Amino acid sequence: xxxxxxxxxxxxxxxxxxxxxxxxxxxxxxxxxxxxxxxxxxxxxxxxxxxxxxxxxxxxxxxxxxxxxxxxxxxxxxxxxxxxxxxxxxxxxxxxxxxxxxxxxxxxxxxxxxxxxxxxxxxxxxxxxxxxxxxxxxxxxxxxxxxxxxxxxxxxxxxxxxxxxxxxxxxxxxxxxxxxxxxxxxxxxxxxxxx
Amino acid sequence: xxxxxxxxxxxxxxxxxxxxxxxxxxxxxxxxxxxxxxxxxxxxxxxxxxxxxxxxxxxxxxxxxxxxxxxxxxxxxxxxxxxxxxxxxxxxxxxxxxxxxxxxxxxxxxxxxxxxxxxxxxxxxxxxxxxxxxxxxxxxxxxxxxxxxxxxxxxxxxxxxxxxxxxxxxxxxxxxxxxxxxxxxxxxxxxxxxx
Amino acid sequence: xxxxxxxxxxxxxxxxxxxxxxxxxxxxxxxxxxxxxxxxxxxxxxxxxxxxxxxxxxxxxxxxxxxxxxxxxxxxxxxxxxxxxxxxxxxxxxxxxxxxxxxxxxxxxxxxxxxxxxxxxxxxxxxxxxxxxxxxxxxxxxxxxxxxxxxxxxxxxxxxxxxxxxxxxxxxxxxxxxxxxxxxxxxxxxxxxxx
Amino acid sequence: xxxxxxxxxxxxxxxxxxxxxxxxxxxxxxxxxxxxxxxxxxxxxxxxxxxxxxxxxxxxxxxxxxxxxxxxxxxxxxxxxxxxxxxxxxxxxxxxxxxxxxxxxxxxxxxxxxxxxxxxxxxxxxxxxxxxxxxxxxxxxxxxxxxxxxxxxxxxxxxxxxxxxxxxxxxxxxxxxxxxxxxxxxxxxxxxxxx
DNA sequence: TATGAATGAGTCTTCATTCAT
DNA sequence: GATGAATGAAGACTCATTCAT
Numbered sequence: 001x002x003x004x005x006x007x008x009x010x011x012x013x014x015x016x017x018x019x020x021x022x023x024x025x026x027x028x029x030x031x032x033x034x035x036x037x038x039x040x041x042x043x044x045x046x047x048x049x050x051x052x053x054x055x056x057x058x059x060x061x062x063x064x065x066x067x068x069x070x071x072x073x074x075x076x077x078x079x080x081x082x083x084x085x086x087x088x089x090x091x092x093x094x095x096x097x098x099x100x101x102x103x104x105x106x107x108x109x110x111x112x113x114x115x116x117x118x119x120x121x122x123x124x125x126x127x128x129x130x131x132x133x134x135x136x137x138x139x140x141x142x143x144x145x146x147x148x149x150x151x152x153x154x155x156x157x158x159x160x161x162x163x164x165x166x167x168x169x170x171x172x173x174x175x176x177x178x179x180x181x182x183x184x185x186x187x188x189x190x191x192x193x194x195x
Numbered sequence: 196x197x198x199x200x201x202x203x204x205x206x207x208x209x210x211x212x213x214x215x216x217x218x219x220x221x222x223x224x225x226x227x228x229x230x231x232x233x234x235x236x237x238x239x240x241x242x243x244x245x246x247x248x249x250x251x252x253x254x255x256x257x258x259x260x261x262x263x264x265x266x267x268x269x270x271x272x273x274x275x276x277x278x279x280x281x282x283x284x285x286x287x288x289x290x291x292x293x294x295x296x297x298x299x300x301x302x303x304x305x306x307x308x309x310x311x312x313x314x315x316x317x318x319x320x321x322x323x324x325x326x327x328x329x330x331x332x333x334x335x336x337x338x339x340x341x342x343x344x345x346x347x348x349x350x351x352x353x354x355x356x357x358x359x360x361x362x363x364x365x366x367x368x369x370x371x372x373x374x375x376x377x378x379x380x381x382x383x384x385x386x387x388x389x390x
Numbered sequence: 391x392x393x394x395x396x397x398x399x400x401x402x403x404x405x406x407x408x409x410x411x412x413x414x415x416x417x418x419x420x421x422x423x424x425x426x427x428x429x430x431x432x433x434x435x436x437x438x439x440x441x442x443x444x445x446x447x448x449x450x451x452x453x454x455x456x457x458x459x460x461x462x463x464x465x466x467x468x469x470x471x472x473x474x475x476x477x478x479x480x481x482x483x484x485x486x487x488x489x490x491x492x493x494x495x496x497x498x499x500x501x502x503x504x505x506x507x508x509x510x511x512x513x514x515x516x517x518x519x520x521x522x523x524x525x526x527x528x529x530x531x532x533x534x535x536x537x538x539x540x541x542x543x544x545x546x547x548x549x550x551x552x553x554x555x556x557x558x559x560x561x562x563x564x565x566x567x568x569x570x571x572x573x574x575x576x577x578x579x580x581x582x583x584x585x
Numbered sequence: 586x587x588x589x590x591x592x593x594x595x596x597x598x599x600x601x602x603x604x605x606x607x608x609x610x611x612x613x614x615x616x617x618x619x620x621x622x623x624x625x626x627x628x629x630x631x632x633x634x635x636x637x638x639x640x641x642x643x644x645x646x647x648x649x650x651x652x653x654x655x656x657x658x659x660x661x662x663x664x665x666x667x668x669x670x671x672x673x674x675x676x677x678x679x680x681x682x683x684x685x686x687x688x689x690x691x692x693x694x695x696x697x698x699x700x701x702x703x704x705x706x707x708x709x710x711x712x713x714x715x716x717x718x719x720x721x722x723x724x725x726x727x728x729x730x731x732x733x734x735x736x737x738x739x740x741x742x743x744x745x746x747x748x749x750x751x752x753x754x755x756x757x758x759x760x761x762x763x764x765x766x767x768x769x770x771x772x773x774x775x776x777x778x779x780x
Numbered sequence: 781t782a783t784g785a786a787t788g789a790g791t792c793t794t795c796a797t798t799c800a801t
Numbered sequence: 802g803a804t805g806a807a808t809g810a811a812g813a814c815t816c817a818t819t820c821a822t
Binding site: 515554 | 616617618698700701702703704705710717731732734735737738740741742743745746748749750751754758762765766768
């Protein structure tokens with residue numbers, strides 16, 4: 001037999017990170033319900049025992065995975081707002097970035113998975129809250145707080161609906177909504193408005 | 196033995212309904228992860244066997260519960276739009292009803308639980324889509340389709356955030372957003388807007 | 391294949407009893423440390439799942455087994471004291487019955503296992519206490535309470551030592567001790583006494 | 586990295602002793618069931634690896650801890666009998682020392698833990714036997730062998746009951762029993778005896 | 781038909797043990 | 802040697818599902 005089980009070299013930090021990432025990916029793809037030690041171990045390419053070595057319970061492992069997701073969401077937001085600033089913070093800049101964000105279904109799904117996990121987990125809700133507050137803070141240089149809150153709520157709805165509906169918001173829809181919220185006139189004259 | 200097994204009275208439809216309702220309540224409160232036959236049976240006040248008698252698997256039972264939730268969401272929407280129509284379909288009418296909706300956390304949580312379940316379940320996504328389409332259809336008599344889609348996305352964001360954030364949207368915020376989307380001037384002159 | 395798994399007929403009471411008895415036997419033979427669901431199931435001749443069907447935790451299962459042991463100890467005591475009464479409650483009667491008790495190593499070992507389990511388990515200590523109180527109450531018609539307490543302590547020491555030592559107390563030793571405690575003169579003149 | 590791994594100073598004998606003592610303490614407090622490498626290492630203040638370095642298996646570690654307990658019991662006995670000899674070896678001397686012994690619950694519990702471990706472990710039984718034989722040998726200068734055996738059995742019963750019962754033997758009870766076994770008249774005339 | 785006992789698949793968790801560093 | 806990361810064997814526990822009654 002060539003069953004030469006060779007033990008993995010020591011690398012606690014890398015091991016833990018690999019497990020967290022595997023958990024995050026699984027949560028993004030299938031939700032927290034199907035997160036088991038076995039599946040995480042398999043995806044991370046580590047033996048079952050390693051998943052319990054670094055996380056004292058499945059709850060902790062799940063939260064670690066969700067924290068990774070939260071981190072990713074935060075980084076996505078940072079990048080998005082940086083690019084918005086670089087474009088001058090105009091309504092068009094906001095709209096462009098929202099559209100670009102929605103085009104990346106991987107990102108959208110991870111975000112939606114995070115929301116779904118937060119609904120029944122207070123600890124995750126705290127992370128979600130932080131992300132929202134961050135987003136609002138990023139908006140205020142370019143609009144009032146009221147507008148910022150409206151924008152973020154719209155963004156959250158956009159994320160959820162992009163994940164849940166086959167026919168997500170069209171670019172024009174996004175442009176319209178952003179301009180409406182930010183109080184900016186649309187170039188095309190707002191032809192779609194109410195009669 | 197003179198132990199007379201007292202059987203439940205014949206009422207298959209009522210019993211099935213009771214089970215579905217119990218499942219819906221559990222999902223609304225704790226999510227689909229903790230939905231088990233035993234808990235549903237206990238909450239419904241029926242014997243364990245009934246939950247397997249009427250539903251051939253736990254998946255089916257869960258979907259039945261989610262269908263009830265979808266139904267409730269639909270009814271909530273119907274009521275909301277009926278009242279909006281009764282108020283003339285003005286932006287204020289829309290805003291008033293949104294505020295009233297957000298005040299009922301039970302309804303909001305059930306709605307958010309439904310969204311959370313839909314994220315990783317295609318069958319439930321279809322139900323969600325129907326609800327959205329219904330809402331859009333109800334809006335169009337009073338605004339353009341683009342506006343309706345923006346409104347519904349905002350509504351969905353509102354629902355999720357009301358569930359997830361301690362500090363949900365304030366009535367004034369809602370009024371502002373609805374007027375912005377519907378293109379109606381606010382009475383107060385939009386004093387909160389960016390200079 | 392003749393792998394025709396035939397499901398056992400329904401018999402909740404019998405099933406539970408069989409599991410408890412198996413647990414009690416295992417405890418008597420090997421102590422509580424080696425009591426596992428698997429071993430209990432095997433010894434009871436039931437599938438693994440049955441052991442968790444009737445006992446919500448391994449602690450409960452262990453306590454059930456120990457309760458059976460306590461029950462047996464109680465019955466042994468009852469029989470012993472009944473026979474002592476039938477013999478007139480004399481010191482010789484007590485001594486005879488102690489000797490007979492010590493001759494039954496199965497009984498002695500079960501008793502010692504019970505003591506061992508009680509040392510680190512307060513719940514079991516309560517059962518042990520009851521057994522002691524019962525024994526004292528049975529003695530008092532024939533001796534003072536002080537004597538009864540001395541007798542029961544001697545009995546407990548006897549049980550432990552009979553289990554732990556290869557060379558347990560000899561009948562003559564028992565006769566001597568019982569007569570000493572009960573204040574009765576030995577027929578043989580107490581030839582073994584201190585010079 | 587400048588992370589200097591600070592190694593423990595070279596003191597294999599002291600370290601091994603520390604581990605044995607920690608194991609003994611854990612056994613005395615919670616029994617052998619909860620004895621794990623990690624807990625021993627933590628209590629001993631040594632790294633996990635040391636517990637496997639000096640003891641090739643958990644069984645060996647447990648036995649080492651029990652040997653320490655046996656050693657302590659032996660030393661306790663030695664001290665007790667030395668003091669008894671210093672008091673002249675009278676029945677009162679024996680009684681006094683038993684009462685003093687029972688007052689030290691730490692000692693009593695350690696002793697009882699040792700007994701509990703011996704019930705299902707032949708190797709430990711041998712240590713227990715030695716302790717008993719030692720105690721008997723210490724008694725014979727002051728009484729017959731029969732009396733000595735009765736005394737030791739009473740002592741063992743006393744130990745177990747002191748550990749297991751809330752209401753352990755009272756000093757007067759002990760004095761009575763010791764005088765009865767040693768054939769010495771009580772000063773108070775045995776007023777508690779049966780009429 | 782209605783019920784819940786019976787069963788086993790699968791999950792979480794603990795921990796002894798090995799062995800790279 | 803000394804250390805603790807790596808690993809898997811095994812135990813506790815949950816629960817969907819089947820099916821005798």
